[in-house]
Amino acid sequence: MGNIKVSSENLDFYYSDFKALEDITMDFEANKVTALIGPSGCGKSTFLRCINRMNDLIAGTRVDGRMTLDGENIYAQGLDVVSLRRRIGMVFQKPNPFPKTVFENVAYGLRVNGLKDKALLEERVEESLKGAALWDEVKDRLNTSALGLSGGQQQRLCIARALAVEPEVLLMDEPASALDPIATQKIEDLIHELKKNFTIIIVTHSMQQAARVSDKTAFFYMGRLIEVDSTKQMFTKPKNKQTEDYITGRFG
Amino acid sequence: MEQRAHFTRKLEELKLMVLRMAALAESAVHKSVKAFLEGDADLAEEIIKGDSAINDLEDEIDAFNLELLALDQPMAVDLRTIVGSMRITVNLERLGDEAVNLSHRAMFLSSRPPLPFNSKMEKLSETSKAMLADSLRAFVDGDVRLAEQVCRTDDEADRLTIQLLKEFINDMVTESRIVERGVHAIIAARHLERIADLATNIAESVAFIVEGDSLKHNCRG
Ligand SMILES: Nc1ncnc2c1ncn2[C@@H]1O[C@H](COP(=O)(O)OP(=O)(O)O)[C@@H](O)[C@H]1O
Ligand SMILES: [Mg+2]
Numbered sequence: 272m273g274n275i276k277v278s279s280e281n282l283d284f285y286y287s288d289f290k291a292l293e294d295i296t297m298d299f300e301a302n303k304v305t306a307l308i309g310p311s312g313c314g315k316s317t318f319l320r321c322i323n324r325m326n327d328l329i330a331g332t333r334v335d336g337r338m339t340l341d342g343e344n345i346y347a348q349g350l351d352v353v354s355l356r357r358r359i360g361m362v363f364q365k366p367n368p369f370p371k372t373v374f375e376n377v378a379y380g381l382r383v384n385g386l387k388d389k390a391l392l393e394e395r396v397e398e399s400l401k402g403a404a405l406w407d408e409v410k411d412r413l414n415t416s417a418l419g420l421s422g423g424q425q426q427r428l429c430i431a432r433a434l435a436v437e438p439e440v441l442l443m444d445e446p447a448s449a450l451d452p453i454a455t456q457k458i459e460d461l462i463h464e465l466k467k468n469f470t471i472i473i474v475t476h477s478m479q480q481a482a483r484v485s486d487k488t489a490f491f492y493m494g495r496l497i498e499v500d501s502t503k504q505m506f507t508k509p510k511n512k513q514t515e516d517y518i519t520g521r522f523g
Numbered sequence: 524m525e526q527r528a529h530f531t532r533k534l535e536e537l538k539l540m541v542l543r544m545a546a547l548a549e550s551a552v553h554k555s556v557k558a559f560l561e562g563d564a565d566l567a568e569e570i571i572k573g574d575s576a577i578n579d580l581e582d583e584i585d586a587f588n589l590e591l592l593a594l595d596q597p598m599a600v601d602l603r604t605i606v607g608s609m610r611i612t613v614n615l616e617r618l619g620d621e622a623v624n625l626s627h628r629a630m631f632l633s634s635r636p637p638l639p640f641n642s643k644m645e646k647l648s649e650t651s652k653a654m655l656a657d658s659l660r661a662f663v664d665g666d667v668r669l670a671e672q673v674c675r676t677d678d679e680a681d682r683l684t685i686q687l688l689k690e691f692i693n694d695m696v697t698e699s700r701i702v703e704r705g706v707h708a709i710i711a712a713r714h715l716e717r718i719a720d721l722a723t724n725i726a727e728s729v730a731f732i733v734e735g736d737s738l739k740h741n742c743r744g
Contacts, residue, residue: 507599507602508600508735518598520527520598
């Protein structure tokens, strides 16, 4: 077992009275890609949002148990949620660039964090766009609207935006589900690159995608973690019958 | 509608094709043993001619499996079924070849006086045939215990073969007129032992399909 970056310990999650997650215990290794799979509504996105406390924004939600980042409970009293979310970035299903220029989209988070030096800003924007494998495609149009980019480019722009603030963990919720196969391929290639520097947790409804990009796969069903193992093991000989039925498309 | 019904049907179809090939291979093995023991040249010739049907089926199954892999992207037990059945067909094809090899010995010996070795060959041929039958039944039923039993019996086949060779050599030493026939009989015994090996390979593939583990390490010495 490598270095544990994020760890969930007996985590329960409630939307008011509805218990959406029950007793989730699992570790996420640093510089690895972990895929969360399972039928729609099983709690993948909810669990992902528990990792950077995005669920806090939803009224009436509650968490029991622990979620740790480098061993520290992120639900501890007095924890600075803004800096937590800087350390744990997130990319959503639908690319959601701001209606601003390409440059400003990436610079936004840096400006919010108080970076004003123009040269430094430019340097970090370029680095981030390169990190998201988008630089070559947009370097000549940094000052045009991000909304003019293709869907795939917009998604990589959102990844660049997340990378700009130098997070440690990257959460991705079905990042390619709105993209065509070529754009999807680019995102998947990018994920392989990104894991050298980040810990990646990705929700995907595509089993093939989970198989292609992840090192570990966790199968969720009805708010519970049914099985988690190396992706190799999960897709060749899962131990649990429910996992096997889901992975072979027999239900879900 | 049942999920993935179309794919499930294709897997059934695959299994039927493998069974069709298995029936041909097993029948060729049985006939070649008979041709050998009874010195039946016509039967031997029939087996040699019939081998291409087994080869054709292997090609057909390969193509079918490639298509399943490419178009359906199977996972877990489905993936193992496809990979396992490819391994099985490779071994079935070789069983067909061994039946042909045995038939060539049968044709040669049919023009010679009967051998004094036949009763000794019978035991080995019965063992090999039973192992083959069990390995195929294990495939049909997904029966790992039976597959393990086939693997264990392989040691018995090896032991019988060695014993047979010793006896052949002794016979040839005492009676030099039978040396030529004796050499052919030794080669035939080797083919019978090989049939037992191939049945063992099939049994191992069955365990791989059902449990994802190879038996290689725990039942072959
Ligand atoms: N904001 C919310 N309020 C109440 N229930 C929700 C909310 N979001 C999700 N749920 C419920 O929680 C369960 C898990 O949802 P979700 O985490 O989105 O699943 P998945 O991402 O696996 O499709 C579902 O039953 C869903 O209806
Ligand atoms: Mg979701």
